[in-house]
Amino acid sequence: MLSGDIIRGYCDTMILFTLLHEDSYGYAISKSIRETTGGQYSMKETTLYSAIARLERNGCIAAYDGKTSFGRPRTYYTLTDSGRALYREKRDEWAVTRDVIGLFMEGDET
Amino acid sequence: MLSGDIIRGYCDTMILFTLLHEDSYGYAISKSIRETTGGQYSMKETTLYSAIARLERNGCIAAYDGKTSFGRPRTYYTLTDSGRALYREKRDEWAVTRDVIGLFMEGDET
């Protein structure tokens, strides 16, 4: 199970990725991330919500009220253009990061 | 130029990797890292030295005095067995991390 600093800097990207496909809300985003990673990574609630707040503050996602069948109404989020742009940046940055860190790995020529 | 949080968690590994090949000291380790990445990443001095201190505290590297031709004498570092073990752990962890984060990247099928 991965956690913390290892993933640091990519929590936001995971959320953006999830919203790339369809609008969603907190709990569902978290579930989607868990599923995407096949259970290898599970984002903590606080991490998720603070990342969402940050993304909204930065204008990368926008909120709107949704319905629910039970319990408190959900807040849905949708990607903005700048959110989409940020995703692309992060994706490109990742390609570089991955290769650079890979230079320090031996016996790992996958 | 990569920096900070992107690389976070792998500074230690870069240092361990460098020492895998031969004993070295602060400035030279930093230089070696810059060269390994082809100038794509340059570790800040403070980052380097605090990582070195951490690794030594944890028994992953051991220090000994070295000579110098000019200026203050260097402190050389050598990998310990547990440092070598930590490197292997980090290397394996990286393989997983890389694949998991990769799941969130589109149009990036390199």
Place this chain on the structure above:
DNA sequence: AATATTACTACATCTGACGTAGTTTGTCAA
């Protein structure tokens, strides 16, 4: 002795990921 150069040290700050705990808003059973 003054200076230049290499090699660090000290210390404060910032940020992002968490832990623990509590709150809000709705449905439903009785």
Place this chain on the structure above:
DNA sequence: TTGACAAACTACGTCAGATGTAGTAATATT
């Protein structure tokens, strides 16, 4: 109508790693 209950957050504090700014230490050269 009210109280249990569940979903969906919110508040707040902590911690570690990377970094900025600045200063110190040791040694050879002039």
